[in-house]
Amino acid sequence: MKRFRLALLLLGCTYLGITLMHAQCPKLVWAEEFDGTSLDLQKWTHQTGGGGWGNNELQNYRPENTTVGGGLLKITAKRENIGGNAYTSSRIRSINKADFTYGRMEARIKMPYGQGIWPAFWMMPTDDRYGGWPKSGEIDIMEYIGREPKKIYGTIHFGPDWPNNKSSGGSYDAYREDFSKEFHVFAVEWEPNEIRWYVDDYLYSTKKTTDVAPERWPFDQRFHFILNLAVGGNWPGSPDGSTVFPQVLEVDYVRVYDTKATSLSGPRSVPFKAPFTVYTLNGVDNTAKITWEAPAGAEISSGQGSSNVVINWGANSGDLKAEVETACGKKTLSVYVRVEPGLAKASALENFDDSSPLKLTFSNGTFSDNFANPNTTGINSTPLVGKYVRNGGSQYDIIVYEGKPISDLSPFINKERKFFIDVYTNAPVGTEILFQAENTARSAQNYPTGRHSRYQAFTTKQNEWERLELAYLDRPDGGTASTAIDRYVLLFKPNTFSSHTYHFDNLDAYAPALTSIREALIDADKVFQLSPNPGQEVLILENLGEEAILQTSLLSLDGRIVQSNSEKVLPQQILEMNVLTTSPGTYLVQVLRADGKMAVKKWVKAK
Structure with missing residues (x-):
């Protein structure tokens, strides 16, 4: 089971203050290999009992549910x-x-x-120097909830007493097999004023002061370590x-190093045919021998x-690999990168020139249906749009639609x-737009019940039409089924008391345009x-x-839609597109033909 075995370096009560270094080979300062036949009580203490543990958990913790054997710690929930x-x-x-202050902490689980x-x-924290939870902090190296079997969370907790406590974190999505299928290494590198989170040496989150x-x-x-398996909460x-049941958490080892590991960083989800995408090897110097391998x-x-490689993606997802050879030995790093499918408009949810499958049922502000387009020279040249004046007295001003035009939202999360929307507003650049998919029966209860998923965009222009992707944000209520969505809520600049005016149109759902994007890409010079x-x-x-x-x-070179025209x-x-306000640079022009085939060309906006 072990990739390698290491002797225990330090016995008894251990406290280490560690400074992470770059240019040296990793030094192991503490390890628990679980090589015995019972839990080593010189290193670990059981916590026992029920009572919810502050989270309304349902389990009773007992020493009998911990076993050690075959090189593994097993915690069993029954x-x-x-x-x-x-x-x-x-x-x-x-x-x-x-107990440790700083270092690289990792476990194979x-x-x-x-x-x-x-x-x-x-x-x-071992000493609660700054007060009780969360004032003295909490570092979650790895958290996982069974309803999201492909996702890992890393979080820090801090701030004043509950209910005003604060947290900040990130997540890692495996995209392929879930985390119960095989072992993975979960780690943090903790140094003064910064903590970084890793899955299998891929850097996915960084938090600073x-x-x-x-x-x-x-x-x-x-701080000290905790390993547990909760039920419910x-x-x-x-x-x-x-x-x-039973369910088993298996731990191969827990180790602490004084040295930053070689790690890989860069985007793990990229747009279809995303060009010029940069990936970086961290923690290597110019003496390292590096060989990159891109997927098909x-x-x-x-x-x-070199330690920085530029990848031009095609239509296929796959593993990006880097073999690294240094004075410390050889190491292969690999990360699966998901290429999003090429998309085309599949259905309209709200289009003021045509009938809508959704019914407007409520709004806090003033809604004007089928309003004259304030600027037909932009990317939206249709004659009719929606006009909405936000209610400045409402902190969470909402526009509510009801209907069930989408049978299953799983592909969207x-x-x-994806969802897209056209927006023309006098609100400042950077204004947030939220789009929520809900279930009416469950939404009558307190948040987040009933909020299946949320999608987010930020404006980049003022008093000009732009097409925005409403990017998937989160799933507030995992208990709401993806097939039970019958309400959609639109929020302009939520959690403010602003009263700007928003014109919007073409709230559309986009789906993969082709079953085989590669075969459908044709010679652009002939198109x-x-x-x-x-x-x-x-x-x-x-x-x-x-x-x-x-x-x-x-499209921008990273695949984002800058302008879109459905004419x-x-x-x-010929088609004329007004690009006066587009920033200078190199772009891609992508067209979708009536036969489902696509073609792409480069275009340069001069200074």
């Missing part, structure tokens, strides 16, 4: 009624036996699974009929042999499908011509083919 609790499990900690299952590998300000940064004292919810369909544009190129004020597209062009999109361009006709 369905059995003891001490007034319907479940039993176990929780151990290293307080006053292994295989997860349990199922609704209501909540394992964690985390750290708590600025993420805590103006609250105190309490992460400058000694406020966050994961209770087990249900689908939950299988992607190409290494530049940087082979998986980024296989359309761009002029002038470079250009400044107007981009002219001429249809050279024999099929109508249904959609024309101007049909017949063969031998």
Whole structure:
């Protein structure tokens, strides 16, 4: 089971203040390999009992649920009624036996699974120097809830007493197999004023003192480890009929190093055919020998042999790998990168020139249906739009639609499908727009009940039409089924008392345009011509083919939609796009033909 075995370096009560270094080989300063036949009580202490543990958890913690053997620690959750609790499990900690300030802390773990299952590998302050929880801090190296089997969370807790406590964190999505299928290494690198989170040496989150300000940064004292498997609670919810017991959390080892590990960083989800995407090897110097390997369909544009590589993605997802050889030995790092599908408009949710599958049922502000478009020269040239004047007296002003035009929202939270909206507003650049998918029956209860998922955008222009992707944000209520959505709520600049005016239109759902994007990409020179190129004020597209062009999109080099036009361009006709306010630089022009085929060309906006 172990990749390698290491002798125990320090015995008894251990406290280490560690300074992470770059240019040296890793030094192991503490390790628990679980090589024995019982839990080593020189390193760990059991925590026992029920009572909810501050989170309305359902288990009773018992030493009997901890076993050691075959090189593994196993914490088992069982369905059995003891001490007034319907479940039993176990929780151990290293307080006053292994305490640390700074270092690289890692554990190799295989997860349990199922609704209501909540394992964690985390750290708590040993001395509560700044006061009780959360004033003295909490570092969650890994948290996992069974209803999201492909996602890992890393979080810090801090700030004043509950209910005004604060937290800040990030998450990692495996995209493929869930975390119960095999072991993974979960780690933090903790140093003064900064903590970084890793899954299998991929850096997915960083928190600094600025993420805590103006609250105190309490992460400058000694902390100890906790390993536990909770059942139920406020966050994961209770087990249900689908939950299988017993469930087992398996831990191969826990280790602490004084040295930063070589790690990989860069985007793990990229747009279809995203060009010029940068990935970085951290913690290596210029003496390292580095070999990058891109997955099929992607190409290494530049940087082979260096710590920074540029990848041009195609249509396929896959593993990006880097083999690194240093004076400390060889190491291969790998990260799975998900390429989002090419998308095209699939259905309209709110389009003021046509009938809508949704019914407007409520708004706090003043809504004007079928309002004259204030600027038909932008990306939205349709005659009718919606006008909404936000109610300045409402902190969470909402526009509520009801209906069920989408049978299953799972593809939207998986980024296989997306929502877009056209917006024209006098609100300042950077204004937040939220779009919530809800279930009416559950939403009558307190938040977050009934809020299946939320989608977010920020404006980049003022008094000009722009097409915004409403990017998936989160799932506030995991108990609301993806097939039960019958209400959609639109919020302009939530959590403020602003009273700006918003014109909006073309609230659309986009789906993969093709079953095989690669086969559908055709020679752009035979499909359309761009002029002038470079250009400044107007981009002219001429249809050279024999099929109508249904959609024309101007994309940034990272795949974001800058402008989109759904005006049909017949063969031998032209389309003029106003690009006066577009920033200078290189763009991609992507067209979708009536036969479902696509073509892409580069276009340069001159200074």
